[in-house]
Amino acid sequence: MTVLQEPVQAAIWQALNHYAYRDAVFLAERLYAEVHSEEALFLLATCYYRSGKAYKAYRLLKGHSCTTPQCKYLLAKCCVDLSKLAEGEQILSGGVLNKQKSHDDIVMEFGDSACFTLSLLGHVYCKTDRLAKGSECYQKSLSLNPFLWSPFESLCEIGEKPDPDQTFKLTSLQNFSSCLPNTCTTVVSNHNISHRQPESVLMETPQDTIELNRINLESSNSKYSSLNSDSSMSYIDSAVISSDSVPLGSGTAILSKQAQNKPKTGRSLLGGPAALSPLTPSFGILPLETPSPGDGSYLQNYTNSSSVIDVPSTGAPSKKTVSRISQAGTKSVFSQSGNSREVTPVLVAQTQSSGPQTSTTPQVLSPTIAAPPNALPRRSSRLFTSDSSTTKENSKKLKMKFPPKIPNRKTKSKTNKGGITQPNLNDSLEITKLDSSIISEGKISTVAPQIQAFTLQKAAAEGLMSLLRDMGKGYLALCSYNCKEAINILSHLPSHHYNTGWVLCQIGRAYFELAEYMQAERIFSEVRRIENYRVEGMEIYSTTLWHLQKDVALSVLSKDLTDMDKNSPEAWCAAGNCFSLQREHDIAIKFFQRAIQVDPNYAYAYTLLGHEFVLTEELDKALACFRNAIRVNPRHYNAWYGLGMIYYKQEKFSLAEMHFQKALDINPQSSVLLCHIGVVQHALKKSEKALDTLNKAINIDPKNPLCKFHRASVLFANEKYKVSLGARGSLEIPVAGNGVPWELNVHRSPWGAPGLAGRAWDMGSICFGKCLPHQGGIKCFDWNKIWGRQVLLFKLLF
Amino acid sequence: MTTPNKTPPGADPKQLERTGTVREIGSQAVWSLSSCKPGFGVDQLRDDNLETYWQSDGSQPHLVNIQFRRKTTVKTLCIYADYKSDESYTPSKISVRVGNNFHNLQEIRQLELVEPSGWIHVPLTDTHKKPIRTFMIQIAVLANHQNGRDTHMRQIKVYTPVEESSIGKFPRCTTVDFMMYRSIR
Numbered sequence: 001m002t003v004l005q006e007p008v009q010a011a012i013w014q015a016l017n018h019y020a021y022r023d024a025v026f027l028a029e030r031l032y033a034e035v036h037s038e039e040a041l042f043l044l045a046t047c048y049y050r051s052g053k054a055y056k057a058y059r060l061l062k063g064h065s066c067t068t069p070q071c072k073y074l075l076a077k078c079c080v081d082l083s084k085l086a087e088g089e090q091i092l093s094g095g096v097l098n099k100q101k102s103h104d105d106i107v108m109e110f111g112d113s114a115c116f117t118l119s120l121l122g123h124v125y126c127k128t129d130r131l132a133k134g135s136e137c138y139q140k141s142l143s144l145n146p147f148l149w150s151p152f153e154s155l156c157e158i159g160e161k162p163d164p165d166q167t168f169k170l171t172s173l174q175n176f177s178s179c180l181p182n183t184c185t186t187v188v189s190n191h192n193i194s195h196r197q198p199e200s201v202l203m204e205t206p207q208d209t210i211e212l213n214r215i216n217l218e219s220s221n222s223k224y225s226s227l228n229s230d231s232s233m234s235y236i237d238s239a240v241i242s243s244d245s246v247p248l249g250s251g252t253a254i255l256s257k258q259a260q261n262k263p264k265t266g267r268s269l270l271g272g273p274a275a276l277s278p279l280t281p282s283f284g285i286l287p288l289e290t291p292s293p294g295d296g297s298y299l300q301n302y303t304n305s306s307s308v309i310d311v312p313s314t315g316a317p318s319k320k321t322v323s324r325i326s327q328a329g330t331k332s333v334f335s336q337s338g339n340s341r342e343v344t345p346v347l348v349a350q351t352q353s354s355g356p357q358t359s360t361t362p363q364v365l366s367p368t369i370a371a372p373p374n375a376l377p378r379r380s381s382r383l384f385t386s387d388s389s390t391t392k393e394n395s396k397k398l399k400m401k402f403p404p405k406i407p408n409r410k411t412k413s414k415t416n417k418g419g420i421t422q423p424n425l426n427d428s429l430e431i432t433k434l435d436s437s438i439i440s441e442g443k444i445s446t447v448a449p450q451i452q453a454f455t456l457q458k459a460a461a462e463g464l465m466s467l468l469r470d471m472g473k474g475y476l477a478l479c480s481y482n483c484k485e486a487i488n489i490l491s492h493l494p495s496h497h498y499n500t501g502w503v504l505c506q507i508g509r510a511y512f513e514l515a516e517y518m519q520a521e522r523i524f525s526e527v528r529r530i531e532n533y534r535v536e537g538m539e540i541y542s543t544t545l546w547h548l549q550k551d552v553a554l555s556v557l558s559k560d561l562t563d564m565d566k567n568s569p570e571a572w573c574a575a576g577n578c579f580s581l582q583r584e585h586d587i588a589i590k591f592f593q594r595a596i597q598v599d600p601n602y603a604y605a606y607t608l609l610g611h612e613f614v615l616t617e618e619l620d621k622a623l624a625c626f627r628n629a630i631r632v633n634p635r636h637y638n639a640w641y642g643l644g645m646i647y648y649k650q651e652k653f654s655l656a657e658m659h660f661q662k663a664l665d666i667n668p669q670s671s672v673l674l675c676h677i678g679v680v681q682h683a684l685k686k687s688e689k690a691l692d693t694l695n696k697a698i699n700i701d702p703k704n705p706l707c708k709f710h711r712a713s714v715l716f717a718n719e720k721y722k723v724s725l726g727a728r729g730s731l732e733i734p735v736a737g738n739g740v741p742w743e744l745n746v747h748r749s750p751w752g753a754p755g756l757a758g759r760a761w762d763m764g765s766i767c768f769g770k771c772l773p774h775q776g777g778i779k780c781f782d783w784n785k786i787w788g789r790q791v792l793l794f795k796l797l798f
Numbered sequence: 799m800t801t802p803n804k805t806p807p808g809a810d811p812k813q814l815e816r817t818g819t820v821r822e823i824g825s826q827a828v829w830s831l832s833s834c835k836p837g838f839g840v841d842q843l844r845d846d847n848l849e850t851y852w853q854s855d856g857s858q859p860h861l862v863n864i865q866f867r868r869k870t871t872v873k874t875l876c877i878y879a880d881y882k883s884d885e886s887y888t889p890s891k892i893s894v895r896v897g898n899n900f901h902n903l904q905e906i907r908q909l910e911l912v913e914p915s916g917w918i919h920v921p922l923t924d925t926h927k928k929p930i931r932t933f934m935i936q937i938a939v940l941a942n943h944q945n946g947r948d949t950h951m952r953q954i955k956v957y958t959p960v961e962e963s964s965i966g967k968f969p970r971c972t973t974v975d976f977m978m979y980r981s982i983r
Contacts, residue, residue: 517978547978583815586825611983616821641982663982672982706979 012043021051038064042071049074054081066091069110073117080120089124092117103140115145122151126158127601135160142167146465152472156479159635164472168465170458282463467497475506481667483510501527505537512540515672515701520544521553528557535561535570539604542574546581554578569595569602576608585616603633610642619646637666641673648676653683671701675710682714690714807916811876811955820873820957824864827956832861835948843954848878851952853887854939860949862937863900864956871958872896873929875920875937878953881913886946888913889939894920896932903936913943929959 008031015024028044041064048056058078066072072091079088094100106121107114122137135158138151146168155162470493477486487510490503497503504527511520524541527534538561545554558578561571572595580588589612595605610625623646629639644659660677667673674697682690694711697704814820829840833856842850843862854860881888890911897903907920922930935956939949 515979543983546983547974549974549977583818585821608983638982645981670982672979675979704979705976 054078115141119151164469168468283460483514486510501531501534517547535568539570539573542577546577569599603629603636607638637663671697671704675707805914808919823958824956828865830863851950854948859938864935873959874957876955877918879914884950886944887950888943891941893938895936898933
């Protein structure tokens, strides 16, 4: 019965890998109907989830018992997607009421996918207000797998300060090799499902893979005799099986042809030039004589995360061609090594192969190659190993069983390989063995190339780690609102990473938080130019344009975003900002509400809606909106500020001060916030404190004119002026920025005294004069009657 | 006054809104009419569409009552009237009354319209030249052109001045450079 599944499973995987979800779902449903195994259930649920129907996967898995970790993980993921957080938590860790599993239990249970499980669990905890537990989970997840960025990001966002240097490092080889296969297998699935799933797929075949790898190894050797015999053996296997499965057999034949045809082209692309170029990426491809993607031997070697280590085999193309032509059997062998393909593309992806195009082709090739022939090796292995092939078997267990099961020959070669790779890899991990065997393949069996290969691989991962460290530092600085530092760190990234949407958006946001809107706008327009499909971060851009009152640019942005993605809250926030700028507050409110509908967990939409309600004087609704924003994200200082503003409008000054202070605790660098606090303190009659605060604000951002203005008004209100300068009361003050004339308008004089007036000319000199009370504006302006008071007043201003 | 000058049309109130100095608050009020023809009622008066109109169906004076939930500052009233399309239905004499309730109304403005052809801005100020604060506004159509009995009114908008925060500590800035720093959004 299990034998029946193989081609079907392979076909389903092939469909999934080609995003043909209808096909995959249909086949998976047939498979599940035929075989009610948990593996088939998992496969069906995966098909549903990948096709975007999380609810189907959820209901399916709920309706049947899920005991395997992969099913549990997928079910928990569906629960979280459907916002059923309690249920998700229960599945992963035993729930709130029951005894909860510790992290170690989870690691034990989920094994290689524990890092993702913990990340998901951390997410659940954070969403349910248990930040301490959440951050613990994230930390643990990161310690298991430093390649994950999202737990680090989440930690920064909840206010923790994880240390990027500690987090993003390859602590030990064990970790390194353990992450890779895990992550790589999950990357295949694109949904971070437990790697067990591909493992289960591979389950029948790991032996084969080792076998294949060994065969591959030997095949690339000059020991063609052994190769012949091996390949013939595997050929026999395929022959045995092919009688039952003609199409698959033909598949491999086709494959062999493919493999034959590809090599030359691939080789030239990935060959020497890549190695020689000074711009070789620090990870992604390894700069050695990489065999062509289509090359059979390359394929074998490729199983190891683009570590194209294939030195010996690439020695002479002729050698290759010989090996290629020598037997068609080798092709089928290579194709059989397609099992490991499941691993390969992932590994490559994992190390973020930003390398040349061809590096991706093997990934594409390999799944295609992998799928049909998978059946063959599995069967062949089954023929040899009778009791190792239950579908649900723990992969580790299976691998343990590995060595004894493999026929002597294979065992010998395996241990041989093992011997070779011992010095390099920790042998406690079977997958490591797998890797090592893969690494070692294609070599003349000497130690040096393997070590070289491995160090190259490690170097690639190190390259990524150092990049992540830098980016982590930058992101951490940004989340703690040390914006200048963040900009500094991120600007020092290598230029090819700097000029990507994510990095530029973070820098743009940093400028935004510093209230340097011109700079922010410049950066964001660059983002739009290079990555016009990016919506994350565009809400900040829209607010920047709102501040700068650039209505045309803002309306273009909002139109483009809403056309592109109607399901993103950022697009609707941009649209709302656009109409808010046009003072059409009702329409803006409508769009912000739409943003909330699209994503109820998006805090900024609530904040913007709150601001709109304030502008339409519906303060109760505004209060509710800001409170919602804080509920979603307690570190959203804009919402705290909004609450403070409402209380200020309602003249509840102490409440206002408290809320502004909370906002300031989150973002201590904001001069606008400090300015507001100063004003409120003055309203509370704490003028000394007000002056301190305003002075601090001016120190942080000397360009903020309102701080100075408010400081002047506080001083004026306290009548702190003394007789000062001479008759000429004009001061030459460089106008910060443009030298454009600006007007400072205070026509209502709340203190009953004549108000201020000021006018700057292009060269930046500012003259103040006494403003005659009736005119109530800047117009009146009697230069000759400068009085000491006023002179001092604007001296205080600047 | 041999040939009375035609009432010139005022600016589109949308322009007024865009200055940010006023805000339309008709949505915060309860509107009622003394009479109306079915299908030509309050909704047509408040639908932002100049093609639709309110048609009264009773005896003069025809009244539009605007009642706020709380005492509201009203700066301007904007009425759209078009002689060319409404002819004898076009109002010619309008009286604006304010007060706390129906029994408490006091006329504060009376205006004569001569062949209006667009928006008419009616600033409502009290004796101190400040915008009025009131619970209720009543617009009474006392007479129509050509002595028509019923009246058409196409659109009415009510504007309140946008207040700065209560004490006026955050001044109205006019340039972008200042406004950038006014608030966090």
